[in-house]
Amino acid sequence: MSEQVKTTRIPIVERVLEANDQLAETVRSELARRGIFAIDLIGAPGSGKTALLEATLRQLKGRRRPAVLVGDLATRRDGDRLARWCDRVVQISTGDGCHLEAGQVRDALTQLDLDGVDILFIENVGNLICPVGFDLGQAVKVGLFSLTEGDDKAAKHPYLVTAANLVLLNKIDLAPYVSFDRSGFEADVRLLNANVPILSVSATTGEGLDRWLDWLDRGVSGAQGARAT
Amino acid sequence: MHEFSIAEALATQVLRHAPPGRRVREVEIRVGAMRGLEPDAMQMCWDAVTHETALAGSVLVMDMLPWSLACPACGRVWESPVLFAECSCGEVSPRPTAGDELDLVSMTVDDDDGEPEATAAKGEAGAS
Ligand SMILES: Nc1nc2c(ncn2[C@@H]2O[C@H](COP(=O)(O)OP(=O)(O)O)[C@@H](O)[C@H]2O)c(=O)[nH]1
Ligand SMILES: [Mg+2]
Ligand SMILES: [Zn+2]
Ligand SMILES: [Zn+2]
Numbered sequence: 001m002s003e004q005v006k007t008t009r010i011p012i013v014e015r016v017l018e019a020n021d022q023l024a025e026t027v028r029s030e031l032a033r034r035g036i037f038a039i040d041l042i043g044a045p046g047s048g049k050t051a052l053l054e055a056t057l058r059q060l061k062g063r064r065r066p067a068v069l070v071g072d073l074a075t076r077r078d079g080d081r082l083a084r085w086c087d088r089v090v091q092i093s094t095g096d097g098c099h100l101e102a103g104q105v106r107d108a109l110t111q112l113d114l115d116g117v118d119i120l121f122i123e124n125v126g127n128l129i130c131p132v133g134f135d136l137g138q139a140v141k142v143g144l145f146s147l148t149e150g151d152d153k154a155a156k157h158p159y160l161v162t163a164a165n166l167v168l169l170n171k172i173d174l175a176p177y178v179s180f181d182r183s184g185f186e187a188d189v190r191l192l193n194a195n196v197p198i199l200s201v202s203a204t205t206g207e208g209l210d211r212w213l214d215w216l217d218r219g220v221s222g223a224q225g226a227r228a229t
Numbered sequence: 230m231h232e233f234s235i236a237e238a239l240a241t242q243v244l245r246h247a248p249p250g251r252r253v254r255e256v257e258i259r260v261g262a263m264r265g266l267e268p269d270a271m272q273m274c275w276d277a278v279t280h281e282t283a284l285a286g287s288v289l290v291m292d293m294l295p296w297s298l299a300c301p302a303c304g305r306v307w308e309s310p311v312l313f314a315e316c317s318c319g320e321v322s323p324r325p326t327a328g329d330e331l332d333l334v335s336m337t338v339d340d341d342d343g344e345p346e347a348t349a350a351k352g353e354a355g356a357s
Binding site: 005006007008009010011012013014015016017018019020097098099101127129130133134155158159162163187191192194 | 312328333
C-alpha cells in the first residue's frame, strides 16, 4: 500500500486508560481529604450487589453516614431500592456502557452533599471483567461472587480476584441446595491473591454480615485517621 | 463490550500524540492476559471508532502477552498460554506475576513530505 510513502515509528509507551486514571486520582484525593472510605463493588448481574448494599445500609443506619452511587444500564430500580435505606443515592445511567468510569463518579459526586459522609459505596455495572480496569478513585475494590454462579468464577475472572481487596461470597443460605466447592473456590482465589480476605455472607438472611461490617468499620477508621494526620 | 471504551480511549490518546498533519498508519498496543481483551472484538471496535476520523484505515497491532507464571516452590519464571499450569518441578500452584498491561506502545506515521530527511533523522533518534 505505502511503498512510496516513507513512515516513521514513534515509540510512546503510555497506559491506554491514562486519562481515566488521572481523573480517578483527583476523585481519590478529594475523598481522602474528606476522610471518606470508598468501596467499588464489582460482581456479576444477579450476584446480589444491590441486596448486599440494602442489608448493609440497614445495619449502618444511625451508626454511619453512607452515600451510594449506583451504575445501572437503563433503569432506576436499584437506585430506588437503595434510596429506601439511604438519603444520599445517585443513580448513574450508563446506557450501553458496561462499566463505570472515573468521570461519571466525579460528576455524580457533585450531586451529593458529602458533608459528614464517612463511607461511599459504588455499585458498579454488573460485569466481572471490564469494571476492574477502570479506576474510579475508590479506596478498595470488593469482588462479589455468589453460590449460584458456580465455583469456577474466581478462576475464570483472575483480573477481578487479583485486584480485589476483599472477596465476598454471597448467598451462602443456598449452600444446602446448590453444589459449590467452597474450598476449591478459595484455593483459586488464594492462587491469584494470596492474602485477600474471603468472607461468606447472605444478604438475605444476614448471615456473615457482622464480619463484613467489621471490615468496613476498619476501613472507615483508616480513612478518617489518614485525614486527621 | 469494554473493547469499545478502550478503543475510544486509545483513539483519543493516539490523536493527542500524533504529530499534526501526519497520517497515522499503524497503532501498536500491548495487552496483558488478565485484561480479557478479545482481539477480534477490539479490532472491530477500533474500525468503528476510527471510521471517518483522521485515524480511519489505521492498522491496530495487538501484542497479546502470554501469562507470566512464577513457581513458589522452585522459583522458575516462565511464559504460559494458560493461567492454571503445573511447574516442571511438580508444583501445582504457580502464580501469575503480571497480566494487567494495557499500553499504547507506538504509532507509525507518514513522514512529512516537505522535509523527508529531517523527519527520517528525527524518527531514528526517537526509535532508539
Ligand atoms: N437466597 C439469596 N438470594 C439473594 C441473596 N442476595 C441476593 N439475592 C437475590 O438475587 C437476586 C439478584 O439480587 P440483586 O441484589 O438485584 O443483584 P445485583 O444484580 O448484583 O444487584 C435477587 O432476586 C435477590 O433477592 C442472598 O444472599 N441469598
Ligand atoms: Mg444491582
Ligand atoms: Zn465496560
Ligand atoms: Zn517449580
